[in-house]
Amino acid sequence: MPRLAFISFLLACSTSINAAVLNTRQSDSNATTTVTISQRDVDPAARKKEVAYRHDNFLYNVSQIGNAAAFPMGKIGEERVALAWDQWQVDRNIITADIQKDIAQIKQAIIANNGTLKTLDDYATVLYKDQWLNASPLKPALGSLTNYTLDSFFGGERLVRPYSLYKATDKDAKLIDISDEEAKKIAGSTVAELLSANRLFAVDHTYQADQSTYVPSQFNDKYGPPASALFYLDDKNDLLPLGIRTNVGANLTYTPLDEGNDWLLAKIMFNVADQFHNQIYHLTATHNVGEALHEAAMRTLSDKHPVMAVLDRLNYQAYSSRPVGEALCFNPMGHWDENFHISQIGCRNFVTKHWPTFGAFEPNYLQTDLQSRGLVDESGKSPFKQFPFWDDSSEIVRIQREFFTSFIDTYYKSDHDVAADHEVCAWFKEVRRGPTGPEVEGQGLTPVASFPEKATKKVLIDVLTHNAWLQVAHHSLNAGDPVRSSLTLPFHPGGLYKPVPEAKGVESIVPFLPNATASITYIGFLASFNRPRYRTMDPPRTLAHAYSGTEFLARFAEKEVHNAADKYLEAMSNLGAKNDARKIEENGMCTEQGIPFCWTALNPSYIPWFFSV
Numbered sequence: 007m008p009r010l011a012f013i014s015f016l017l018a019c020s021t022s023i024n025a026a027v028l029n030t031r032q033s034d035s036n037a038t039t040t041v042t043i044s045q046r047d048v049d050p051a052a053r054k055k056e057v058a059y060r061h062d063n064f065l066y067n068v069s070q071i072g073n074a075a076a077f078p079m080g081k082i083g084e085e086r087v088a089l090a091w092d093q094w095q096v097d098r099n100i101i102t103a104d105i106q107k108d109i110a111q112i113k114q115a116i117i118a119n120n121g122t123l124k125t126l127d128d129y130a131t132v133l134y135k136d137q138w139l140n141a142s143p144l145k146p147a148l149g150s151l152t153n154y155t156l157d158s159f160f161g162g163e164r165l166v167r168p169y170s171l172y173k174a175t176d177k178d179a180k181l182i183d184i185s186d187e188e189a190k191k192i193a194g195s196t197v198a199e200l201l202s203a204n205r206l207f208a209v210d211h212t213y214q215a216d217q218s219t220y221v222p223s224q225f226n227d228k229y230g231p232p233a234s235a236l237f238y239l240d241d242k243n244d245l246l247p248l249g250i251r252t253n254v255g256a257n258l259t260y261t262p263l264d265e266g267n268d269w270l271l272a273k274i275m276f277n278v279a280d281q282f283h284n285q286i287y288h289l290t291a292t293h294n295v296g297e298a299l300h301e302a303a304m305r306t307l308s309d310k311h312p313v314m315a316v317l318d319r320l321n322y323q324a325y326s327s328r329p330v331g332e333a334l335c336f337n338p339m340g341h342w343d344e345n346f347h348i349s350q351i352g353c354r355n356f357v358t359k360h361w362p363t364f365g366a367f368e369p370n371y372l373q374t375d376l377q378s379r380g381l382v383d384e385s386g387k388s389p390f391k392q393f394p395f396w397d398d399s400s401e402i403v404r405i406q407r408e409f410f411t412s413f414i415d416t417y418y419k420s421d422h423d424v425a426a427d428h429e430v431c432a433w434f435k436e437v438r439r440g441p442t443g444p445e446v447e448g449q450g451l452t453p454v455a456s457f458p459e460k461a462t463k464k465v466l467i468d469v470l471t472h473n474a475w476l477q478v479a480h481h482s483l484n485a486g487d488p489v490r491s492s493l494t495l496p497f498h499p500g501g502l503y504k505p506v507p508e509a510k511g512v513e514s515i516v517p518f519l520p521n522a523t524a525s526i527t528y529i530g531f532l533a534s535f536n537r538p539r540y541r542t543m544d545p546p547r548t549l550a551h552a553y554s555g556t557e558f559l560a561r562f563a564e565k566e567v568h569n570a571a572d573k574y575l576e577a578m579s580n581l582g583a584k585n586d587a588r589k590i591e592e593n594g595m596c597t598e599q600g601i602p603f604c605w606t607a608l609n610p611s612y613i614p615w616f617f618s619v
């Protein structure tokens with residue numbers, strides 16, 4: 007049976023597909039074996055016809071979950087979307103069954119604890135000790151449930167999730183309300199002195215104060231301040247908090263000089279604002295950009311193009327994310343509204359508002375982005391004692407760049423060769439022009455901003471490397487990290503369950519936290535993004551194995567690509583082994599990370615190579 011007909015048959019008669027089909031590539035057009043660039047195709051007429059067919063049958067529909075990338079439609083587009091949904095459904099069924107088993111067990115633990123969570127320790131122990139082992143067998147990240155009250159933990163979290171962190175400038179000195187005397191007690195210097203010594207850093211989530219845009223959850227039971235915070239480098243270059251301001255109601259500034267409960271609550275309140283930012287940033291900056299590039303490629307590149315083969319590989323299951331989000335997460339009163347304080351409407355507005363910036367291409371290259379915020383310099387050196395996010399991510403990007411350099415060198419001897427590849431030229435043009443058609447015009451969709459104008463060898467390597475990095479960046483924010491680290495309780499609730507205090511002196515933090523039932527719902531929801539089975543599959547569906555599947559490699563006749571894939575697998579596996587070996591050392595800090603918890607979110611031997619939901 008021809009391949010397309012076979013897939014259509016499967017889609018027509020089943021809601022889920024078997025594991026064998028899951029491992030096939032995502033081609034739709036023909037039974038292509040090996041790839042070749044357009045100018046070397048022995049049958050250019052047939053190829054032209056094939057590209058025209060793809061162009062006419064992969065169309066742009068309105069965006070989903072805010073206005074960012076268009077969504078596929080047309081015959082091929084709809085088939086891709088249906089296939090992706092079915093691929094996700096298999097994973098979903100497995101993780102849901104695991105979560106149900108875990109929830110049955112954790113309910114018993116809560117009953118044994120008198121049916122409630124009375125203390126902060128109850129959150130860390132009853133909710134997690136020997137729990138969630140089916141859905142999250144790697145258990146919570148080391149230190150995450152025991153060291154969260156430390157200021158070095160809170161500062162360290164900025165260095166593993168630095169999405170909003172930047173080096174402070176003059177205007178940031180007033181971001182919190184702190185006297186010279188207080189600052190000196192905490193940091194040994196005034197804010198002005200820290201600023202002029204380049205030792206002051208900031209996070210500012212005041213934009214969340216606009217409740218007409220960041221509409222509160224329709225459950226009306228959760229709260230969160232649009233917090234801002236200043237951080238400073240101490241004399242050992244550790245990043246520590248100077249203070250947090252709520253920017254709402256009494257507009258209190260909290261500092262480490264406050265009573266323990268007040269200060270801990272302030273950090274929890276900051277986390278509520280920060281995690282909204284991070285989670286919806288991930289939707290804007292990773293999924294949408296990756297999909298936009300793939301969509302443009304589907305309309306301009308032949309299925310036989312080597313770049314198409316890579317994009318298809320990386321976009322396995324990609325078109326399930328937004329429909330699943332629409333149906334199950336960001337639907338009115340859905341999982342998002344149930345668990346987080348800013349509503350799904352606020353999420354959509356965030357995506358629309360920030361698509362031109364967080365979705366921009368070149369400004370978000372890993373180093374370019376961090377450099378623009380003063381977190382690394384042009385040589386890649388950071389001001390921090392250690393910068394775990396940069397250490398892991400820059401190494402991953404280096405390995406990706408090495409692979410794509412060999413890959414592009416294999417197919418193009420010169421920039422002239424790239425310029426002569428009319429499919430690549432059309433792809434660049436299509437990405438820059440953005441989606442067209444009556445469906446998207448009414449929605450006013452805009453293209454991915456700042457995509458390079460002209461393809462050269464270097465630019466192609468940059469583009470493929472950044473596109474591949476986006477898949478990885480995704481997993482530093484979504485997938486397995488929230489359940490194990492970034493959103494563990496009690497330090498990272500989805501919202502406060504009592505209004506932001508109007509005065510200091512809270513007696514207990516527990517009333518601000520989700521109760522036992524809401525905590526289980528929250529952790530269960532976070533666990534649904536985890537894909538622990540991927541690393542045990544054969545072959546594993548992990549980042550390390552991105553380019554080493556036999557079916558993928560069968561498409562490349564050139565031994566250079568096979569060699570590059572082997573090298574990539576080895577280098578990524580080495581990083582994975584290093585990641586696996588992290589532990590809390592005798593000094594209380596994680597191995598080579600300098601923070602009191604182990605950040606392992608970017609483990610190439612665990613995270614998928616593609617966007618999982």
Ligand SMILES: [Fe+2]
Pocket residue numbers: 288293327480484485617618619
């Ligand atoms: Fe995601």
